[in-house]
Amino acid sequence: MKPAPFDYVAARTVAEAVEALGGTGHKAQVLAGGQSLILEMRLQRVRPDLVVDINRIRELGGMSIEDGDLRVGALVRHTAFESAEVAPGPLGTLLSRAVVNIAHPPIRSRGTMVGSFGWAHPASEWCAIGVTLEAVVEMTGPDGTRSVAAGDYFLGPHRSERRPMELITSVRLPLLREDTGVGFLEHRRTGFCFAQVAVAATLTVTDGAISGARIGLANCADRPVRARAAERSLAGADIGPLPEGARLPDDHLFAHAGRIAAQEDAAPVAEPYADVEYKRQVIAVLVGRTLLEAAADQRARLAVREGRR
C-alpha cells in the first residue's frame, strides 16, 4: 500500500525539529532512517499527520567519545557499526557482532541506532544492548534537554518515555573495560525476519572469578529486559575451563543462568511459531551460549594482553 497523505517538514536544526513536533496538535512522527516508519506507514499501521525529517540536521550526524561514553548521534546509520573499530575495546566488538543481525545491507545503510530507540520495538537489538549497558537516551523538547537511563526509558511495544514533542538527539553507550568479554546471539527463522530471541552479554572476570555480568534480552518481553536474576547467579562464580562441543552441559553455570533468565527475568509474549514455552527454552539456551561466547571473548582478550606483555 501507499502511505496516506501527510505534511512534511525538513528541519535544519534541532530547534526547528522540536518546534515542528510541538507546534501542532496533530500526530507527528520523526523521520530519520525511516526503515521502520515508512514500512509501518505503508502497512498503514501508522498514519501521521506530520512527518518531521531530521536528515538535514548536521549536528545529529556524528559519533564521539565523551567521558567514557560512545555518544551516537541521531543520524548515525546502522552500517557505521559493522566495523569493530567503531568504538574502542569490547564495546566496538559487541556492536559489530550485533549489527549484522539487523536486516541486511540496504536497510542498514539507511536505518539508525537512535531511530531504533525511538521506535522501541521489543525485538530491537540496539534497545536490548542499551538496557544491558545502561545506556542513556538524550532528548530535546520545548523545555530543554533531558536524559533518561535506558532501563527506565522503555515502557512497552513502541512505547517509551519520549514525549511526542521531544526529539532524541543521541544515545550514550558506556565504553567497556578491556577485561570484559562480550557476546551477542540471535535466534530467528530466516535471514529476513525479526529475532524470536536475541541475547547480549558482557562478562568481566577478575582472578578467574566473575566480577561483573550483564545480560540483556530482546523480544523476551513487551520491552527489552535486563536479566538481573541471571546476572546475580553468576556473581563471584569461578569461571573454570570453558566447555567445548556444540551443546552446553546442563550443569554448567551458564546453562543455569540461562534457565534463571528464562524463568525469572523474561516475560515472553507468544508469537506464531514461538509460544511462551518455546521462547523460554530458547532464552535458556541462548543466554547460556551467549555467556559462553562472552567468556571466550574475554579469554581471547586476556591472551592478547598477556602476549603483549
Place this chain on the structure above:
Amino acid sequence: MARWARREDARLLTGKGRYVADIDVPGCLEAAFVRSRVAHGRLRAVDCTAARDVPGVLGAWSATDLPDLPPVAILDRLSKDDAVAGREWPALVKDRVRYPGEALAVVVGEDRYRAEDGVAEVNATIDPLPAVVTPSAALRDDSVRLFDGLSNIALRGEAGTPVDPSVWQDAAVVVEAAYRQQLLMPSPMECRTILAVPEGDRLTVWAGHQMPHRLARSLAASLRRPADRIRVVVPDTGGAFGSKSAMFPEYLVVAYLALRLGRPVRWIEDRLESMLVATRGRGQEQTVRLAADTEGRLLAYELTIDADAGAYPHLGVTLPMITASMATGAYTTPHVHATVRSVLTNTMVTYPYRGAGRPEATTAIERTMDLLGRRLGIDPVELRRRNFIPSDAFPYETPTGRRYDSGNYSAALDLALRTLGYEKWRAERSRRHDDPDALPLGIGVSCYVERSGGEAGLLHEFGSVEAHEDGTVTARCGAASSGQSHETLFPALVAEALGVPETHVRLIEGDTDEQPEGVGSFASRSAQVAGAMFQHAAGLLVQEARERAAESWGLPVDEVDWADGGVHAASGGPAATSLGDLVKATGPLRVEDRYETSVAFPFGAHVAVAEVDPDLGTVNVLRLVAVEDCGVVLSPATVHGQTLGSTVQGIGQALYEGITFDDVGVPCLASGFLDYLLPTFAEIPPVDIRHTRTPNPGTPLGAKGAGESGCIGAPAAIVNAVADALRIADPGLLQTPLTPDIVWRAARAPGHGEGVR
C-alpha cells in the same frame, strides 16, 4: 562468446524489460480494491459515496452499483460441474464474504495513490460468521457452511480400487501416519497484473500470465463478447509458478470497467493484498497406510486426502486428483487406493503451485517408506531398491491409473548416493550418534515420479513457423514465458531443425492476435510440448519447401533434399536454393501446427543431509543432492536453473513457509514477507544437481518436463533427514514447515531408537 547468454538478458539486465506495470498508456486509470477484513461474514452494506468525492478518484463501485457485472466463469472443465453448481464466485462480493480479502468494492483513480485514498473512504458493514480455515475444521463443524444448504465437500474422488481388508490383516507389518501439507504462497516476485485498453470495439488486455488464450476466452465468456474482440498480450512476466493461469475476479472487474468507462484501466496487485488474495498451493490433510512383508516388499498402500479447495470451487477442487493418481510413486505396490475429499474453506482458492499435487503425493509415500524402513530395520535405500519398478517394466500401468512412460529409478538413486558420498555420511551419522556432545545428523532420501505436460485434453500446443524472403524465420506459439527462456530456446530449436543460424529465427508468443489458438505454459511443458511442436512444425516447413522446390525443378519430391537451411537436388548440380530465395520465388511460406504429446513421467531422487540442534530445534541442511531425469535436455543451463530454483522452493516448503491464522480465520500476514518467510541466500545449502537421461518415448524430441521436479523431491528428503537425525518414532510430530519450535518439540518426544538426549 555472444555478449548475452540469453536474448532476454539484453533488456532484463539493462532496465529495459517491459512488465505490465511498466507500460505507459496515456490516460490510464489505476484500480484498487476494497478488501474484506473478515474471513467469513454476511455483507450488509457497502457505501462508496465518500470515496467518489476524493480528489483524483474517478469512480468507486460495489456489486450493488454494478448489477450487470458478471461472475467468474470457469471454463475448460477446470472444476466439476456439480461442484460449481449453486456456488457462484461473484467478481465483487454480493452478500457473503467467504475469504479474507475478498473484494467488496473497486475504486479507480488517476494513480494508485489516489485510488487507495478512495479505498480508505469506503465503508462496509459485515456481520461476521464463524470461519473454517482447514479441511478438518470445515468437515467437523457442519454448522459452518460456506454455501447455505450445500455441503462443504465439493468433490469426492478416488484413484485405484479399495484394498481388500485381508491384505492389511495378513501383512507382516502395517504402518500408518497422518501428514499435513501446508498452504503455500507461490510468491512470484511480480504479483498479479492486468491492464485493459479499449480500442474501438476491441479490448486489448496486457497481463503477466501463463495462458493468454484461456484468459481471453474466459474474459470473452464472462463479458459475453465474441472471443476475437479480446486480445491478450503477455509482456515480460515476473515469475508465475502456476499462480498466473486463471481469470481472477479482479481481472474481470478491470476488463469490465475499461469497457464501461471507455478508458484504459490497470491493476497492479500489491504484495500485501497478494498475501491475502493470491492463490494458494498445496493444502492437504493426508492419512496413509502401508503394508509390507517381512522382507519389506510392499503389499498395499492407501492414501486419503482431505484437500483445502479454498472458498470457491475452482481448479483447487480437481487438483488433488493429481495427487491421488500419482500416489503409487516409484514402486511396484500391487494394491494402491487413494481417496479425495475436496473441502471448501474460508481461504482464497487453492490452485496449482509448482509441483501441483505431486509434492503432496511424493511426500506422503516417501515419508511412509522411511517409517516402514525404521519399523522393519531395513535401510531406507535398500527398502526402496527392493520395491522400485524395474527399468525393463516400462511402460508401466500403476494401480492408480497412470501409464508411466519410461524410467530407471534405481539409476537415479545410485547416482544421487554416489554424488553425496552416502557411505561417508553414514559413518558421520554413526559417529555423532555415539557422541552425546555432537549435534545429531540425519540422511533423508526421496525418490519421486513427476508427471509433466499436462492432463488429457491439454497435451497439445499450437504454433507456426514462417520463412521470410530475407531468409529469416518467425516462430509463433501459444506458450508464454515467465522466466523459462523461451525467446532463446525455441528459436535455437527451430534453427537447429532447419539448419539455419540461430540469429535468423525469432519467436513471437504470448499474443492471441499473433497466434489465434494456444494452450500455454504450465505443467513443465515448455520443452516437452511446445518444443516438440516446434520440432514437428520445422519438419513440416522443410517438407513444404522440398515440395515447392520439387515442383519448380520438375523433380519428384524424394529427389529434393534439405540441408543447411536450403533445398537442393539430391543428384547434385545447380538446382539449389536458400530458404529466403525459395520464398521470393514461390510466395509466402508458413506452416501451422497443432501437435499433441502424451503425458510424460520424469523422475529422480533427492538425498539430504541435515544437522539438528535439538536444544533450539534449528535444522541445518548440510548437503542436498538432486538427481533429475527429464529425458533429453535441450539446454543444460536452463534445466539446471529450473531444477535449482524449484529445489529451493521445496526447501521453503520443508522448513520455512507457512500461514498461521488468528482466531477469526484471518491469516497472520500483516507484515508481509516478514511473516511469510521465503528462503533467502542465507538458508540455501550446497545443492548438487545431476541428471540421468531416459528419453521421452512419446515424442521424437525426447524431452520431458523439467520445471517442477525440485520442489517435488526436496521436501520429503529434508523431512526424512530430520526424522532420521532425531530418530523420531511418531512421524506426526514432524509437520511442515519444520520450524524450530516444531522440531524442538519433536526432539523431546520419545524416539524409536535409544540415545535421544
Place this chain on the structure above:
Amino acid sequence: MKITLNVNGAGHFVDVEPRRLLADVLRDDLGLTGTHLGCEHGVCGACTVLMGGRPVRSCLVLAVQCDGSSVRTVEGLAEPDGEPHPLQRAFSAEHALQCGFCTPGFLMAAAGALEADPGLADDPEAIAGVVGSGICRCTGYEPIRRAVVRAAREQRGTAGRAP
C-alpha cells in the same frame, strides 16, 4: 514539493507529494521503469537503487528525502556508450536471472558493494550479505552469488570463473 534529483547523472526537477516514494517517482515521474516493485515493504529488494552511492530500498525512501541527492538506477549501470557493466555481463554468463524481475535490485546492491569495496572478491561474507539482501524466486541464488564473484574478480583484474 519541488525537488531536484540527479538520476544517473542527469538533473531532474519534479514536483511531488511528500508521501511519494522514491521508487514511484523514478518509475512514474521519470519513466525509469527498470526499478521494480516486488513487495513495497522493504523486504524483497527488487527496488534497490544507489542513493549517494549506497544501496537503499527505494520503496522505503520518500522522494522528498532525496532532494539534491544523486541516485543511480539499473538504467545507469552500463557505460554511456552502452558497454555493459561487468555485473551485467556476469549475471548473463552465470544465468543469474530467469524472469528478471528481481534482477535490477540485485544488480544495484552488488554495484554498491563493488564500488565501496574493490576487494569484494576476497570477502565471501560481504558477498553473502549482498546476495542475502534480496529475494529471488527463480534462480535459487547460487547463480547470483557466482555472478557477483565473477564481476568482483574481473574488477580486481584476476578474471576467472567462480568456484
